[in-house]
Amino acid sequence: MSVSEGSVRNMLAANLKRARNERGLSISELSRRSKIGKATLSQLESGAGNPTIETVFSLSRVLEVPISDLLDARPTSGLTVVRAEQQEVLSGEGVDLRQLQRIESGDTVFEVFDQQVRADCRQDSLGHVGTEHTIVQAGRLRVQVDGQEVELGPGDYVGFDASLPHSYTASGAAVRSVLLLQYRADQRLHLADTPPTQQE
Known part of the structure; x- marks a missing residue:
């Protein structure tokens, strides 16, 4: 795989912090609402966690944002080929x-x-x-x-x-x-x- 294994983690780390702060939520409050442990959320925000579908969908549900806002999808321009x-x-x-x-x-x-x-x-x-x-x-x-x-x-x-x-x-x-x-x-x-x- 040509994409580095850490890239999804890094994108999620940056976008999760921004999304949480824009919603005005502390890590503790996000943990309470998502039922994801504070330690896990801290790891995700530092880029050290291992996100799963369940985790990303739970964060999407609680933060009320599309999945791509957490995973940072690329914009479309001209011919787009995704292998x-x-x-x-x-x-x-x-x-x-x-x-x-x-x-x-x-x-x-x-x-x-x-x-x-x-x-x-x-x-x-x-x-x-x-x-x-x-x-x-x-x-x-x-x-x-x-x-x-x-x-x-x-x-x-x-x-x-x-x-x-x-x-x-x-x-x-x-x-x-x-x-x-x-x-x-x-x-x-x-x-x-x-x-x-x-x-x-």
Whole structure:
């Protein structure tokens, strides 16, 4: 992989500090709201932590910002080619995500992810900001949203309010899919260019 393993950690460290300070939250208060330990948050803010999907989605939910505001996606200009092997993988209990692009159009923002649900694994989410869209490319995917469950096959699509509790489960073999997260532009956190100050 040509991207350094620490780059996601470094981007998250800088953006998390800015997002937390812009929201006026201490590390203690963010810890209380996200149910992530203070020591873990301090490690993440120093670039020493090991972020997981669960951690990033929990921070996105509590800070009410898109995932890309924490992971610092690149802007689009001209021809954009993103090679899968050059993107770092953000892993969770059952899912591996590669962030490919953020697309801004008018007052709508889309984040595009290559998503793989590992064989016979389940990924749970308590919910986060935005609307979630998933298109299955290969495999059988069970999607549960707020108590409702559907099974999808190749070519099938599901969309839902991402603030609701939801889960993805691979039925047997691994599932490949495209995940689109959709936000209103006013849900984005406009991160300052100035270095953040840390509150404890």
